[in-house]
Amino acid sequence: EPEVTQTPSHQVTQMGQEVILRCVPISNHLYFYWYRQILGQKVEFLVSFYNNEISEKSEIFDDQFSVERPDGSNFTLKIRSTKLEDSAMYFCASSGTSEETQYFGPGTRLLVL
Amino acid sequence: GEDVEQSLFLSVREGDSSVINCTYTDSSSTYLYWYKQEPGAGLQLLTYIFSNMDMKQDQRLTVLLNKKDKHLSLRIADTQTGDSAIYFCAESHSPRGYKYIFGTGTRLKVLA
Numbered sequence: 130e131p132e133v134t135q136t137p138s139h140q141v142t143q144m145g146q147e148v149i150l151r152c153v154p155i156s157n158h159l160y161f162y163w164y165r166q167i168l169g170q171k172v173e174f175l176v177s178f179y180n181n182e183i184s185e186k187s188e189i190f191d192d193q194f195s196v197e198r199p200d201g202s203n204f205t206l207k208i209r210s211t212k213l214e215d216s217a218m219y220f221c222a223s224s225g226t227s228e229e230t231q232y233f234g235p236g237t238r239l240l241v242l
Numbered sequence: 243g244e245d246v247e248q249s250l251f252l253s254v255r256e257g258d259s260s261v262i263n264c265t266y267t268d269s270s271s272t273y274l275y276w277y278k279q280e281p282g283a284g285l286q287l288l289t290y291i292f293s294n295m296d297m298k299q300d301q302r303l304t305v306l307l308n309k310k311d312k313h314l315s316l317r318i319a320d321t322q323t324g325d326s327a328i329y330f331c332a333e334s335h336s337p338r339g340y341k342y343i344f345g346t347g348t349r350l351k352v353l354a
Binding site: 160164229234 | 332
């Protein structure tokens with residue numbers, strides 16, 4: 130069964146450093162998303178992406194964040210200058226034109242020290 | 243704004259039924275989902291229901307939707323210790339391009 134994959138599974142970084150979280154969505158999907166979950170809290174929407182542009186973004190998704198689909202298979206989330214409060218689990222998701230659900234990846238746990 | 247609320251904790255005995263409740267505010271929600279999250283793990287889709295349905299059954303899981311009250315529930319029959327996890331409900335206008343709004347999560351503890 131096709132699945133969304135994410136790399137790395139864990140990342141530790143120093144405050145102020147840039148990080149890039151990578152996702153490979155399901156191959157025929159057209160809609161892509163990033164969510165995050167701070168430890169012990171609910172899952173929060175960050176951004177949705179379609180047709181090579183951002184469809185919607187939340188208040189969390191400020192100028193420090195960017196997304197890109199650099200080729201036909203990867204979808205990346207970049208945090209330019211990480212803050213302590215960026216520590217969270219980041220989930221990528223994708224959906225297709227005939228899907229009834231979004232498919233979530235296993236997540237990348239980011240720890241900012 | 244859009245909001246999805248759940249009770250924080252539920253404790254049941256093994257073999258009993260569990261009922262996890264969820265309320266949402268967006269009356270235009272079309273899809274409602276239940277996800278399970280085990281400690282340190284990702285999101286496992288359990289089931290979903292369309293807003294034009296009242297009930298959906300899938301093996302041990304029964305979803306009830308009261309659209310008038312914007313209330314969603316998940317009933318787990320014959321609850322097992324392996325069902326211990328956090329359960330999130332989520333709502334969306336559509337899975338194709340629209341965000342999910344997740345609830346606060348209910349931590350289910352199953353006592354042997």
